[in-house]
Amino acid sequence: MQSSFSELEYAAKKRVTRRDRFLAEIEAVTPWLSLTNVIAPHYPSGGGPGRPPVGLERILRMYVAQQCFGLSDEATEDALYDSQAIRRFVGIDLNREAAPDATTLLKFRHLLEAHQLTESIFNAINAHLAEKGLLLREGTIVDATLIAAPPSTKNKKGKRDAEMHQSKKGNQWHFGMKAHIGVDAQSGLVHTLVGTAANVHDVTQAQALLHGDETDVFGDAGYQGVEKREENLELPVTWHVAMRPSKRKALDKSAVGELMEKLEHAKASIRAKVEHPFHVVKNLFRHRKARYKGLAKNTAQLFALFGFANLVLARRWLCIADGQVAP
Structure with missing residues (x-):
């Protein structure tokens, strides 16, 4: 797909911000395929009537950005309009489409909670780290x-x-x-x-x-x-x-x-x-x-937070293991 003028302008800017670097690191070290495979059996396929669901990886990336920047559902939606870095990470081009709204993110979060998928995400991340030899146990x-x-x-x-x-x-x-x-x-x-x-x-x-x-x-x-x-x-x-x-x-x-x-x-x-x-x-x-409110919802969020925290802590080792330049 052809890049929009705003994307080309952003890509050509001379200064790379800390948010750009941080999101690039998260992009590089997250095992996206493993995480989507964990969620996919529970995610709606969109075969019925009504509006088709947002792509799984796209809403997952929106959720990851929300957790990494400590945002509410509404603030995450606003961030997609305010921050080109976050839009680029999620994969949104406002010239062609609207950003997923706060209600869509809320429903996705409820889906994760209902099926204990944040714990599965945490375990999938740790399995990925173990494959790289980072959990010695x-x-x-x-x-x-x-x-x-x-x-x-x-x-x-x-x-x-x-x-x-x-x-x-x-x-x-x-x-x-x-x-x-x-x-x-x-x-x-x-x-x-x-x-x-x-x-x-x-x-x-x-x-x-x-x-x-x-x-x-x-x-x-x-x-x-x-x-x-x-x-x-x-x-x-x-x-x-x-x-x-x-x-x-x-x-x-x-x-x-x-x-x-x-x-x-x-x-x-x-x-x-x-x-x-x-x-x-x-x-x-x-x-x-x-x-x-309640221990169940907050504990579910903690599984996601500590899973992504593991990726942040291990990002240098992971980049070296994958043959990339460590940040």
Whole structure:
């Protein structure tokens, strides 16, 4: 198809923006065929009456852009009209066609939620990464982060989300949910995800975050006593849990104390990798607050977010593996 004048003008511009570079990286590393194959059995074929559905890859690309830029359905539709970079990524030429609207994206999101397809997308991405040798699976780091939810009661029912709860972190109370993740200790990529209310203690989800092939598991001080829990007694793993901060501060300057301090420092350096996917989801994708009501919808979104976060974290390795120039 012949390019429009606006596309040619955009392609000829001298400066490549950060959004251009980011979308080009996502374009290059996403296993589009694998993701469309996962969704295709559930996507309408358009054989009946009414308006034919938007092409699967096109609406999937619109959904990916929405997650990577932290946009609502309406804001994603607006972005297609405002940003040539996003239009180019999705494959829309406004001179020939209208952009898919917010309702179309909403229906696609509901389709993903109804068939647990965001988890399938997450698994398909990880299968792709495993084929490239990026998930080594010998060690796992477990951790959790709070995702805030709107605490306001200024709505029709006059109530907060019943599935969200309060949790105290330090001296501050937070209302929302938790994203519990299991991360490959070598690559720092997320292999397991569980969403719960914020008041669920981290240690109760530790076993659910293991894939079963690891020999060592690392966790912060919130996982103290994890090896004594009934569900973990028979697990063939070694738990490496951080010492409580108060106990670590009390270490003396003896040879034993210095050795224990070095051991804690070594464990902390390994655990640091778990912060990378949290950084991508919260800072790069701007997902700091639950967008929807209920745990199911928000957990479904988290599977998509952490799946795409894995691609962002692995993009340099993937480009090298595919013989491309790493960004």
